[in-house]
Amino acid sequence: MTVRFIGSPHTRVDGPRKVTGNARYAADFNQAGQAYAVIVSATVGLGRITEMDGASIERMPGVVAVITHHNAEKLPYLPHKAVIDPAEGERLHVLQDDQVRFYGQPVAVVVADTLDDAERAAAALRISYDARRPIVDHAGDEVKAIVPDAATRPGARTLADRSRGEADAAVANAAVKVDENYDIARENHNPMEPHATIASWNGERLTLWSKSQYLVNEQAEIAAIFGLPLENVEVVCPFIGGAFGTSLRTWPHVTLAALAARHIRRPVKLVLTRKQMFFTTGHRPRTLQRIALGATPEGALAGMVHEGTGETSRYEQFMEALTNVTDYLYSCPNVRTQYRLAPLDTSTPNHMRGPGEASGIFAIESAMDELSYKLGIDPIELRRRNEPQLDEAENKPFSSRSLMQCYELGAERFGWTQRTPEPRSMRDGRLLIGMGTATATYPAFHAPASARVRLLADGTAEVEAAASDMGPGTYTSMSQVAAEFLGLPLERVRFRLGRSDYPQTPSHGGSWTMASVGSAIRAACLEVQAQAARRAAADAGSPLSGASVDDLEWSEGLLRRRGDTSPGISYHDIVVRAGVPIEAGGSAQRDPKVAEQYSMHAFGAVFAEVAVDPDVGTIAVRRIVGAYGIGRVVNPLLARSQCTGGMIGGMGMALMERTALDPRDGRPVNAHMADYLMPVNLDIPELEAHFVDEVDPHVNPLGVKGLGEIALVGTAPAIGNAVFHATGKRVRTLPIRIEDMLTA
Amino acid sequence: MTNQHQRSPGEAGTNGHSGPASTLSRRTVLQMAGSAASLAAMSHAEAQSISETQSTVADAGAARPLQLTVNGVSRELEVDPRQSLLDVLRETLDLTGTKKGCNQGACGACTILVNGRRIVSCLTLASMHDGAEIETIEGLEKNGELHPLQQAFVEHEGLQCGFCTPGQIMSGLGCIAEGHAGSPEEIRFWMSGNICRCGAYPGIVAAVADAAGRS
Ligand code: FES
Numbered sequence: 001m002t003v004r005f006i007g008s009p010h011t012r013v014d015g016p017r018k019v020t021g022n023a024r025y026a027a028d029f030n031q032a033g034q035a036y037a038v039i040v041s042a043t044v045g046l047g048r049i050t051e052m053d054g055a056s057i058e059r060m061p062g063v064v065a066v067i068t069h070h071n072a073e074k075l076p077y078l079p080h081k082a083v084i085d086p087a088e089g090e091r092l093h094v095l096q097d098d099q100v101r102f103y104g105q106p107v108a109v110v111v112a113d114t115l116d117d118a119e120r121a122a123a124a125l126r127i128s129y130d131a132r133r134p135i136v137d138h139a140g141d142e143v144k145a146i147v148p149d150a151a152t153r154p155g156a157r158t159l160a161d162r163s164r165g166e167a168d169a170a171v172a173n174a175a176v177k178v179d180e181n182y183d184i185a186r187e188n189h190n191p192m193e194p195h196a197t198i199a200s201w202n203g204e205r206l207t208l209w210s211k212s213q214y215l216v217n218e219q220a221e222i223a224a225i226f227g228l229p230l231e232n233v234e235v236v237c238p239f240i241g242g243a244f245g246t247s248l249r250t251w252p253h254v255t256l257a258a259l260a261a262r263h264i265r266r267p268v269k270l271v272l273t274r275k276q277m278f279f280t281t282g283h284r285p286r287t288l289q290r291i292a293l294g295a296t297p298e299g300a301l302a303g304m305v306h307e308g309t310g311e312t313s314r315y316e317q318f319m320e321a322l323t324n325v326t327d328y329l330y331s332c333p334n335v336r337t338q339y340r341l342a343p344l345d346t347s348t349p350n351h352m353r354g355p356g357e358a359s360g361i362f363a364i365e366s367a368m369d370e371l372s373y374k375l376g377i378d379p380i381e382l383r384r385r386n387e388p389q390l391d392e393a394e395n396k397p398f399s400s401r402s403l404m405q406c407y408e409l410g411a412e413r414f415g416w417t418q419r420t421p422e423p424r425s426m427r428d429g430r431l432l433i434g435m436g437t438a439t440a441t442y443p444a445f446h447a448p449a450s451a452r453v454r455l456l457a458d459g460t461a462e463v464e465a466a467a468s469d470m471g472p473g474t475y476t477s478m479s480q481v482a483a484e485f486l487g488l489p490l491e492r493v494r495f496r497l498g499r500s501d502y503p504q505t506p507s508h509g510g511s512w513t514m515a516s517v518g519s520a521i522r523a524a525c526l527e528v529q530a531q532a533a534r535r536a537a538a539d540a541g542s543p544l545s546g547a548s549v550d551d552l553e554w555s556e557g558l559l560r561r562r563g564d565t566s567p568g569i570s571y572h573d574i575v576v577r578a579g580v581p582i583e584a585g586g587s588a589q590r591d592p593k594v595a596e597q598y599s600m601h602a603f604g605a606v607f608a609e610v611a612v613d614p615d616v617g618t619i620a621v622r623r624i625v626g627a628y629g630i631g632r633v634v635n636p637l638l639a640r641s642q643c644t645g646g647m648i649g650g651m652g653m654a655l656m657e658r659t660a661l662d663p664r665d666g667r668p669v670n671a672h673m674a675d676y677l678m679p680v681n682l683d684i685p686e687l688e689a690h691f692v693d694e695v696d697p698h699v700n701p702l703g704v705k706g707l708g709e710i711a712l713v714g715t716a717p718a719i720g721n722a723v724f725h726a727t728g729k730r731v732r733t734l735p736i737r738i739e740d741m742l743t744a
Numbered sequence: 745m746t747n748q749h750q751r752s753p754g755e756a757g758t759n760g761h762s763g764p765a766s767t768l769s770r771r772t773v774l775q776m777a778g779s780a781a782s783l784a785a786m787s788h789a790e791a792q793s794i795s796e797t798q799s800t801v802a803d804a805g806a807a808r809p810l811q812l813t814v815n816g817v818s819r820e821l822e823v824d825p826r827q828s829l830l831d832v833l834r835e836t837l838d839l840t841g842t843k844k845g846c847n848q849g850a851c852g853a854c855t856i857l858v859n860g861r862r863i864v865s866c867l868t869l870a871s872m873h874d875g876a877e878i879e880t881i882e883g884l885e886k887n888g889e890l891h892p893l894q895q896a897f898v899e900h901e902g903l904q905c906g907f908c909t910p911g912q913i914m915s916g917l918g919c920i921a922e923g924h925a926g927s928p929e930e931i932r933f934w935m936s937g938n939i940c941r942c943g944a945y946p947g948i949v950a951a952v953a954d955a956a957g958r959s
């Protein structure tokens with residue numbers, strides 16, 4: 001088949017809807033007669049509600065209901081655990097008791113005819129607490145780290161303890177060593193779109209217009225919480241205003257919206273305030289890590305130790321892949337990793353773009369850079385000398401690994417040869433210039449997915465899957481996949497997503513949407529072609545009547561006998577003669593044998609240039625260049641956007657983002673978009689993303705490895721390493737701040 | 745806005761604040777809000793006093809007449825004087841193209857043009873704009889043709905998730921009209937009030953520069 005759509009830089013098919021305001025996000029689905037719900041959030045960090053005078057605000061103008069743990073219906077909360085839920089622990093049950101587990105926990109919902117009435121009444125609600133001081137400082141003395149239960153089970157993705165060889169001894173005896181600690185701040189996803197749910201009941205059936213990266217799970221979870229049959233719940237979410245992981249789980253506000261709507265027997269709209277986005281919708285956990293590296297004088301790694309602890313809540317054990325990369329990144333006979341959790345009086349963290357890997361790689365890649373200076377070896381050369389022939393932890397070959405090609409391409413585009421190795425050796429006037437680099441990597445995941453294709457009489461095709469599009473361009477890239485395999489022009493393919501009653505897909509995260517859903521669409525397209533061919537062969541009036549299906553072939557959307565030069569017949573011809581649309585489903589999953597045989601990861605090399613003002617310590621990123629080996633690129637225009645967006649996210653992680661908690665009550669003190677610093681337009685440097693040619697026949701039928709996470713991973717250490725090169729100051733705490741530049 | 749300021753006796757920092765704000769009348773507060781002094785920027789105690797003041801005013805939510813011309817169409821409305829212009833657009837007029845990203849004047853998602861000037865509509869009360877000409881994202885497309893700036897956003901990848909996009913485009917129109925789109929650097933500066941968490945900034949700058957060049 002001639003490749004025409006996969007690989008083409010098509011602009012977004014949903015672009016016109018987004019630039020005209022016609023793309024509808026959850027909070028845009030206003031329902032007739034809807035009331036507005038406002039969550040009242042706890043203002044203590046731990047304790048018990050002793051008094052809540054709901055009646056005092058019930059008669060305020062417009063108030064329809066005040067729902068508290070006193071009058072909320074007792075919900076069944078049937079067992080439910082999805083792959084994105086922590087394996088251990090139980091979700092927060094809202095308004096079911098008087099306990100406050102963390103600052104900002106929902107303790108009441110006020111429902112009124114208008115948003116202003118609801119807000120005003122919520123603000124007037126008096127609550128008394130019996131409060132205790134929560135423990136929220138991960139680095140504090142009172143914190144006792146635990147072994148995550150799920151990390152001790154065989155086959156866990158992140159193991160609590162893993163080792164090969166004698167890592168500690170190897171480091172201790174090594175000629176050259178680095179042994180340092182790293183502290184990465186808690187971050188909040190802060191997508192532009194706040195979480196929002198509009199809930200509407202029709203008898204025992206519930207419709208949710210709700211921001212979700214995992215519609216079929218939101219459906220299943222709400223069905224479990226309310227004790228409803230699955231088919232009674234429908235979730236609709238055609239557009240997501242950014243999420244970065246925060247909408248993977250179904251958080252308490254979704255339950256509260258449904259609860260409120262049932263309570264008042266009217267549709268209810270519930271939108272979190274920006275401040276509430278820091279309370280109960282997950283965060284990148286603060287992590288504390290130790291890296292110890294030992295090397296020979298020639299730069300061969302002799303031992304690697306990676307110990308890391310992540311925050312979690314008291315009620316769930318949230319795990320991420322903090323220490324995983326150290327297992328396979330470089331060749332080293334002696335490696336030990338250790339992963340622990342620190343339960344705190346906070347809400348449960350959640351995956352945030354590049355979860356685990358982004359934090360782990362900052363530590364390991366900062367340490368590798370440090371090692372390169374101790375050895376006097378160029379940082380890229382050091383990686384080359386430790387490039388493995390296979391995944392030494394798993395003892396399997398990589399399905400493909402283009403790390404060194406990425407370094408070569410990136411170094412060339414970046415102009416690495418202009419760099420002088422000495423720290424503080426490059427200047428631009430008064431400014432100290434630094435250049436740094438780091439490895440990026442992320443697993444090439446795949447999860448079972450399904451899709452449906454329908455051929456219509458007008459010659460177009462409809463494709464459906466319960467997938468999401470939080471910004472990477474799912475609408476566009478999936479349309480390209482379908483157009484490619486159907487052989488139809490892109491305009492004749494309509495891809496629909498964002499409904500839980502479409503064929504099941506995995507969560508929209510983990511960089512596996514194209515691998516999983518794309519492969520399912522391919523399968524559905526091939527299946528619908530097979531059905532159409534069977535129809536044509538069985539149709540007495542068709543020119544292909546009586547042909548053996550094996551003798552027929554599709555080309556450019558036309559069916560003909562193999563080797564025949566006639567024009568053939570089109571989908572349109574077949575469907576019109578059939579009198580009904582032809583529909584087929586398809587699904588895809590990774591062959592377990594392939595997974596057993598190969599270690600599958602994407603790799604990249606990130607380069608950053610910074611300018612540091614030596615007098616005031618301001619750090620400006622001037623350039624970032626990334627080169628990635630991610631298998632096949634379905635749409636280079638969108639892929640580049642995803643990469644540069646990820647680099648900007650990485651800049652935030654490196655230099656700006658930090659959710660600060662008040663140690664007295666666990667309150668996020670900067671829960672505001674002006675105080676939680678994020679890159680704005682003026683911060684943005686020159687950004688370049690390049691892709692090496694990489695063919696990976698093993699990962700999935702499309703040969704794609706995924707891009708969303710790796711786009712962010714690697715940026716923060718590249719910037720940190722550039723800051724060291726500029727100033728000679730090694731900062732092992734993120735974000736790197738002006739203060740770090742001013743102190744010795 | 746006001747629900748940002750919770751009023752529990754247990755909350756730290758509530759003791760001993762009795763600044764001048766506690767004597768503010770509701771009317772003054774509304775004027776402050778109208779003049780872009782953010783309610784969100786007030787201290788807890790100030791906000792608490794406002795909510796107390798408001799709850800004692802019987803006619804707090806009494807609707808008042810308001811005339812707006814929105815995207816060329818005259819609208820006669822009855823609005824709660826506490827309603828922000830953003831909430832009137834989204835919740836009363838069902839013009840949901842304009843987005844609420846923070847309700848605190850800090851993100852730019854709610855940017856619209858009022859009498860040709862770009863403002864963040866979450867920080868201004870609708871009742872203060874009687875007779876105003878409002879332009880929102882829904883009004884830019886003419887006869888099925890995208891506005892050149894809309895077209896440029898699509899062509900230059902000035903968006904990913906699209907949620908900040910209406911605000912970026914309205915802000916971009918303002919930026920161009922103000923004469924602040926002379927160079928990429930200038931655009932970056934004058935578009936910095938519009939956060940894009942997806943990081944579509946390079947495309948946003950390219951789109952504004954392109955449309956400025958064409959106009
Ligand atoms: S919603 Fe108005 S500035 Fe953020």
Ligand code: FES
Pocket residue numbers: 192241242471902903904905906907908909939940941942943944
């Ligand atoms: S496009 Fe997603 S926030 Fe700007």
